[in-house]
Amino acid sequence: MPNGALRAELLERQKRRESSARTYASTLPVAPVHASGAVVTGADGRTYLDCLSGAGTLALGHNHPPTVAALQAVLSSGAPLHTLDMITPQKDSFSAELLRRLPGGLRDAARLHFCSPAGTDAVEAALKLAQHATGRRGIVAFTGAYHGMTLGASAVSGPPRMSGAVGADGVPVTRLPYPYGMRCPFGTGSAERSGELSARLLESLVTDPSSGVGLPAAVILEVVQGEGGVVEGPDRWLREIRRITADHGIVLVLDEVQTGVGRTGRYWACERAGVTPDVLVTSKAVGGGLPLALIAYRPELDTWLPGHHTGTFRGNTLAMVAGEITLRTVAEEQLAERALKLGERLRRGLREIAARRPVFGEVRGRGLMIGVELVDPDAAPDRDGVLPGHPALARALRTACRERGLLLELGGRDDTVLRLLPPLVLSDEQADSVVERLARALEDVL
Secondary structure (H helix, E strand, C coil), X not given: CCHHHHHHHHHHHHHHHCCCCCCHHHHCCCCEEEEEECEEEECCCCEEEECCHHXXXXXXXXXXXXXXXXXXXXXXXXXXXXXXXXXXXXXXXHHXXXXXXXXXXXXXXXXXXXXXXXXXXXXXXXXXXXHHHHCCCCEEEECCCCCCCCHHHHHCCCCHHHHCCCCHHHCCEEEECCXXXXXXXXXXXXXXXXXXXXXXXXXXXXXCCCCCCCCCCEEEECCEECCCCXXXXXXXXXXXXXXXXXXXXXXXXXXXXXXXXXXXXXXXXXXXXXXXXXXXXXXXXXXXXXXXXXXXXXXXXXXXXXXXXXXXXXXXXXXXXXXXXXXXXXXXXXXXXXXXXXXXXXXXHHHHHHHHCCCEEEEEEECCEEEEEEECCCCCCCCCCCCCECHHXXXXXHHXXXXXXXXXXXXXXXXXXXXXXXXXXXXXXXXXXXXXHHHHHHHHHC
């Protein structure tokens, strides 16, 4: 069967069989059949540079040879592949490796709770733990957030397709403005000033007896919002949130599902600000490309009794093996530091495009978590002088990139931000090719 025909048949059967809630499959009609490092080959024989890497899951790229070898060894050893939450040598080794990599005071001291396999499950566990440990129900979350699709996680997320889910209002959420310099909710045009006002508002709400907001159980946030458009929270803002939550006995939950394990140029994004959360939520890269999610938290919060939070798929042996190799490799090969340098190389190239093409309204990000916000230079700016986003151009550019052999996705308000999440093993040459392909794709659509 010709490769092109196979691709068409696979896509047609998927469309017929799967739900209309398909996401990447509906916007990226590619049927991958082979992958190595940062390169994916489709059923039609075309190759692509992968700047999705499983939404940031594949820190070491596709089919990392030492990981594949270790997985093959486990499969041939007769080790149990599913063990609920019972201990195995593989789980013990993974836990030790994770504990030594955790930030600040969590390192070597945290309690770990293995959750069902997705990041949203770990968010649910974090919220539930905070409520149980404090005896309070309220949660403070931020505009633009994305924490998952289950009811609690969607309730603390920002976009209406998530926070507006039926039943999501069962979680009492107070939402505060996330510091977003380009589109500052306070109209300052400054992420630093926006962060200062956001933190001040939080402190006012929890100290003013007439605020109408009771003392919450937790504050949950992303250090860098991913799906929200690669929006960075300033270090000073994060430190202020840490101070306020500590002063008032509020559990600080940091969602590092996408930012963790080297992605932003630090092992954990919170380390740049010198902040340690009470609960750290991790998934994606922590499983080495296989499903794994857990929370790491201060021992004093461990008020649960057996069975208070459980789930069937918490003992994925293969994910523990792949995760241990990933955690160790990122540290030993200094891939976080590599991400910092390579990310700046990519952003420099993208800013050169922005200097010629004003549709690139802002290039931002940390490490290999990069966003380009597209704007309409011919439209009227808003009252703060900021141009509106350009969703039609963003969609067209995503398609043009795919035609040029570059896989990426959109995020942010109205999906106007190009998001690049390449594996941490991307080469310099591949990074330059990403910029070149994106520039050519932009020429194709303008």
